[in-house]
Amino acid sequence: MKSVSDKKVAVIGAGLAGLSAAITLQDAGCEVDVYESSDRVGGRVATDLIDGYRLDRGFQLINSRYPELLRLDVVRELNFVEASRSVDVCLDEAIVTLGDPRENPFAALNSATGSIFTKLRFIGYLTSTSKQGRSVEDELSQYGDLYQRVLKPFLSGVFLTSPANVDAVSGKEIVRSFISGKPGLPAHGAGELPKALAQRVRSIHLNTRIDSLDGLKADAVIVAADLTTAAQLLDIPNVPKLASSTTWYHEVPIEMTLSNRLLIDGQSRGPVINSIAISNMVPSYAPIRKTLLSSTTIEFASESEVRRHLAIMWGVSTSEWALIAKYEIPKSLPIFGLGKQGIQSAKVSENLFVAGDYRTAPSQNGALLSGRLAAQELLLN
Template sequence: MDNSRGTPDAVIVVGAGMAGLACAVRLHEAGLAVRVLEAADGVGGRVRTDVVDGFRLDRGYQVFNTAYPEARRVLDIDALDVRPFASGMIVQGATARARVMLPWRHRRHALSGLLAGLGTLRDNAVLAAITTRDLVLPGSRLRAGRDRRTDEELRAWGMSAKMIDCLMRPFLAGVLLERDLETSSRVFHLLWRSFARGTIGVPALGMGRIPRQLADRLPPGAVTLGARVTEVAADGVRLADGTTIDGRAVVVATDPGSAGGLLSEIEVPPMRAVTTFYHAAPRSPLHEPVQVIDATGAVTDTLVLTDAAPEYSADGRALVSTSVLGLATDERPVRRRLGEIYGTTSGWEHLATYPIPAALPAMPPPHPLRKPVRLRSGLYVCGDHRDTASLQGALVSGRRAAQAVLTDLASHHAGHRATPGRATRR
């Protein structure tokens, strides 16, 4: 491409989501000039926070897990001021509810799993065995394990249909955004390990603080917003306005659909959809920061966010987040179910609805936990569709893409020094 704007010596990163920012920060801290081009009006991709009537609304229900290894490596978790949720859940059935908590985190609820009535004593022993195994084994062993559907894996461990349907299916629906439990069992074990090891919560000022923290580590002017890329090559990109920008290498860090539109080599995975409804209530209907899982499937889960993070509200009212699988626009059935769960929705205000059509890549078996990030010399790709579909996977893929760029550029530079005057390409 002919250069009409930009710095030819910079590495171009297309997309300022979690993967793109992680990649850009790694390249910058390795001493390379980097330029991030983002089509939207802010950084974060799917991880953004809006302020509506004084409430902080994350774009779809999202949580942060302090046990994610890559997050611990690249983020200042203390600075995020993560406000934790309770380590467990309330399972709401058609009429009754049961509490299931991690016994080592909530000692007064140590017997909650046994007393919940969601499964048999054997089921509780099976769940304890799965949890212990996933906590003790190194991640490499979990990644190398047998790959099959999660429901098949749970049955193979000896878990009953009742336990699967009453606890595992409704809980995992909110995590994997699917109720059939067709997700790779290897992915399940890695996620289960992270839930057992870490603290789940949200930054006090919203999930958008996470990508903002990464963006703040880049030099001023490194991120250009409102720059939609329509064409990529190993030596630069073309923008929607016709401008071309040359670079030493290009990393495509967009969502899977956009990446597939720019790169013919990318196979776009099916995407899971979810819709999140936000309501303001005069006061908390629950008074504890615990997730309520809906076993009936009318909604997926609901949580009073301000019970964990009061900063999500500017006027002291409670903020209730509720998610439904798929794309939904009608708030009325959601409110009816919330009335059954919380007892009343009198005085509640519907603040916003966030339908997210491409919230999470599907991960059915056989699911490769590491897909290539190097397409060819000078052209790379990253995103959670290259690793596990999670914030952890996005950050890891960004690091992997950055390392591939650094390796190729070092090799190219060494080739130039070895044969002066002759270009070396891989």
Template sequence: MSVVVIGGGLAGLSAALTLQDAGEEVELFEASNGVGGRMRSEYLDGFILDRGFQLINSGYPEIKRLEVIPEIDFVKSDRTIDVVTPFGIQSIGDPRLHLLQGLRSPLGSFREKIAFLTFRGSRKLQGKNLEEALLQEGTLNLYHNLLKPFLTGVFLVDPSQIDASYGQEIIKSFIVGDSGLPIAGVGVLADAIAARIENIHLNAPIADLAQFKGRPIIVATDYHASSTLLGLKSHTRFACSFTWYHSVPSGLITSKRLRVTSTQSPIVNSIALSNLLPSYAPGDRTLISTTTLEDIDENSIKDQLSRFWSVDAELFGLIKRYEITDALPIFSPTDSGRALSAKVGEGIYRAGDYLTAASQNGALLSGRLAAQELLFDKSR
């Protein structure tokens, strides 16, 4: 009797592949016309638009386990970040590669940078939020000038809403591996995993589990659809974000780096994606991807981008705007959300990043763990 996996995001793909590799017959059902969930790419007028700006970390354990990076034409991003400050653009990179640059940067004192490095090994984090823990470590100016704007882009909420231990775990993950993107868009990662799975049904929404009576099921849809399908109450909070895609004439912006700001702005981060990956835009245009946490009007975003990039606001042509209502689960100090078991009923399991960690690694891990728990129960 085949196992049913509902949902073709990273969690569902990971679950299905784990089961298939264990010798199980698997059917995966995906409601939309393609796999990937929140990791999909759209191709529009010569541009590649990822549905929400995100990089792939090649050092994530689950990514390494899949050995998928060599298959996706992966291009590494710059490890240096540019910060818009009242005293100009300041750059700060990976301290392992740019030690002197980091020490000389006015974004924070030498002592504050050492304090941040110390935080990565701190064990006194229980009950604290990430902002509180970092400030108590002694990172005051560095936190407000760099860490807060950068981490807001990572978690899509203010760091004061994030559990410190969870935040520390995510920060540590940045040190391992390289971040980057496939030349054909972030969705290629999910496509590469899906290519290994034998039985996938697209355009196949599932409204009721009764049709699969007697068959083991893993529900790996988005959180709210999963809760509805399983008859469970929704209590996990999610961050909402907006991704804006604009283009400007090529040559006006030459940076390949992610840009954040220490000043007040609705922009969380912005990057000239096609400078990193020329395949993302026609040759005469530069594609700009920008993240905000609030929905602002088009004139306002262009005005902000003009300040960010020192380019006339009228030159930013809007291509598309994506609203991602459930972009990332929020793991707060009062509700870390970590699940000890994927099982929700006899023969029924669930998977999703909201059970493990708000990352690609978390989604892949949750799918694998749900599949392994199912296999263990089936073997008894």
């Protein structure tokens, strides 16, 4: 039987799960080869540079307090810019700010987003234990305006589906992470996170598609590819549902807003889930004297419908805005539906393991965690 240091392991996929698995295995003394079908690392976490704009492939914040990021001690390498801990809520023709009362104590007193009593009761929800078989909406609908006007539109952007479709137990962990975390972005885009992790991996083969596990010269294999590829390689019959999303990037007048906060529509008057002048938060996302707006939809919508809704939310004409790019992402996140089980064994068969956020939690932390757990189980095999 080979010792750990003699094991040669193949990792399929250089997304966050694959990179985490590879780092864990290397640290244990294994020889690791990572195979990635595309020309870059990161999977869904990527950033493009177009006409001086930095465009993440899908709006995504990175929570610098995620346990796996703390474990990897990687945030210090990212030139990290923290996001505001408040959100703006569009109600009728007004915009109301709501956030951490320690930073903005008066915002909590605004009854338009729910009574102060309701907001205090919500703190109790965060410290309570959720029941199996219920949805996030089942537990939060009791909070009235706070849920309908703030939490539901905000969480729809987090889960990329209605909170009614998300299991209460797994969903609460995501909610807690946003309340207690410190989200933000690297100055050069979300894609800097996987790039930094990839620097720690000794052998990554890009543009190398693996269509069969037969013939791989390895003592063990971790399949950390996207869910569709993993299902094909491992002959998985039933796969979790995946949420889709579209991110719209517009160049908007620099004087339109100075806000660096996420804007949501508390009255759900159109297809836009959230919108943010992302370059107000991270100035390097746009050329000097330009403003880049990032907006997200989760259902099919034409650009005219998106512009109409953005005009309502921002209270300005959108007809002259330039569309910089549109990213349609059909497999944005796994949906952890009602009764979704917790973390299970990563072992598929002897010397074959699987990793991915669809096995742990629909988040960057979930992807990193799944990769580490798969590697640790392999090492114990």
